[in-house]
Amino acid sequence: MxxxxxxxxxxxxxxxxxxxxxxxxxxxxxxxxxxxxxxxxxxxxxxxxxxxxxxxxxxxxxxxxxxxxxxxxxxxxxxxxxxxxxxxxxxxxxxxxxxxxxxxxxxxxxxxxxxxxxxxxxxxxxxxxxxxxxxxxxxxxxxxxxxxxxxxxxxxxxxxxxxxxxxxxxxxxxxxxxALPTTTIGSRDLAGCRVQRMEAVFNGTTQYILRAMEDGQSYAEALADAQRRGIAETDPSLDVDGWDAAAKLVIAANAVLGQATQLSDVEVQGIRTLSNATVQQELASGQRIVLVCLAELNGKRYQLSVKPIPLPLDHPLCRITPDEMAVVYYTQDVERLSIASSEPGPExxxxxxxxxxxxxxxxxxxxxx
Structure with a gap:
C-alpha cells in the first residue's frame, strides 16, 4: 500500500x-x-x-x-x-x-x-x-x-x-x-459520566522538589538540585509559583469539563514558602504534601485551585514517584479513575x-x- x-x-x-x-x-x-x-x-x-x-x-x-x-x-x-x-x-x-x-x-x-x-x-x-x-x-x-x-x-x-x-x-x-492522557480520558473514556471532582499532579518540578524536601533538603537545596539535573529552569517561577500547573488545569477545564475558563479563574498558591520541617511533619503524621490541581463541582460550576495540600499516604497522588505526574477523576458512576505517567525527560x-x-x-x- x-x-x-x-x-x-x-x-x-x-x-x-x-x-x-x-x-x-x-x-x-x-x-x-x-x-x-x-x-x-x-x-x-x-x-x-x-x-x-x-x-x-x-x-x-x-x-x-x-x-x-x-x-x-x-x-x-x-x-x-x-x-x-x-x-x-x-x-x-x-x-x-x-x-x-x-x-x-x-x-x-x-x-x-x-x-x-x-x-x-x-x-x-x-x-x-x-x-x-x-x-x-x-x-x-x-x-x-x-x-x-x-x-x-x-x-x-x-x-x-x-x-x-x-x-x-x-x-x-x-x-x-x-504523555498523561488527561484530556483523552476525561472527554472520551469518561463520556457519559459527570465529573464531580478532578485532582492532579501536573507539574514535575514541584513534585521532585517536595519529595526531596521529605528527604531532608531545604526548599533552596532541592530547587538547586533540580536545576542541576535539568528538571527545573534557571528561572523556576512558573513551576514553583504554581502557574505552569494552573495553565494545565485551565486547558483541562475547557477541554474536559466544558467550562470556559481563564487563568484568572484559578486560585493559585505555590510552594516557595514551604519548609522541609513542615513537609516532614506532615509525612510523620501519615500525610504527604502535594501540589494539587483541583477542580470540584459546586452547583453548576467547577471551583478551580492549585495549592500544596496534605493528602493521606494511600491517596493515588501520594503513591507516585518524583518523576511521575497523575490525574484522578471522580464521577457518580465511575467512583474513581486514576492514571499516572513517568515523565523523566522530553520523550x-x-x-x-x-x-x-x-x-x-x-x-x-x-x-x-
Missing amino acids: TPTTYRIALAGLGNVGSTVLAILHREAQSLRKRYGVQFLVTGVAELGGGALDSNGLDLGLLLETLQAKRPVADLPRIGRPGMVAIELLEQAKPDMLLEATPVNLEHGQPGLGLVQAALQRNIHCILANKGPAALAFQELASMSDWGAGWGSDFNPDFVSVTGYKRPPKLRFNACVAG PAAAAMIRDMLDIIRSDFERNT
Missing part, C-alpha cells in the same frame, strides 16, 4: 521538538507499516532561523546539527538565517503545524500568533506549548474542530470563524502533563505529539469513509 504523505512544519527545536524529530526518524518505517502514513518534515524553525526543503528535510542531518548545538539555519542549501516561525506556513506548505516554542503565559507569543495564523490557513495544529491553549482556548476552538461542540452542544453545521465548513483540527495532549511529551498527529489522521479517515 502506498503511504499517505503528510507535510509537517515544526516550530521550536528545544528538547521536545528535537525529540519529535528523533521519533519520526527512528519510527519512519514503523509508521508506514502500521498506519500507512509518511510524515515529510518540510520546514523547521528555531530562534534565529530555520531550514526548508519541499522534498523533506534529512532528519538525521537535523539531529546531528542539533546535537552539535549548531544552528540549523547554517546548513548549506536548506538553511534559512533570520527566518521566523510564521514563514513556515507559507514556505513549508504544511498539512500540520507542530508548535513547540517556549511557553509564554503573559501574552502567549510567538506561539499564539503562529497557531492562529495556521488555523486561518486551514492547517491542523498540534501543541506542546501550553501558552496558546491556556490563554485563548475559546478563540482557538472557534477556529478549529473544537468549535463544533459535543453532546447537546454539537453543531453538525458548524462553520469556523475562518469560514471552513471542515475546519482544521487542534490537539494539545502534550500540553497537559506530557513522553514528544510521544504525545505523535499520538495527536495520528489521531488527526484517524479522524480524517473516519470522516471520509
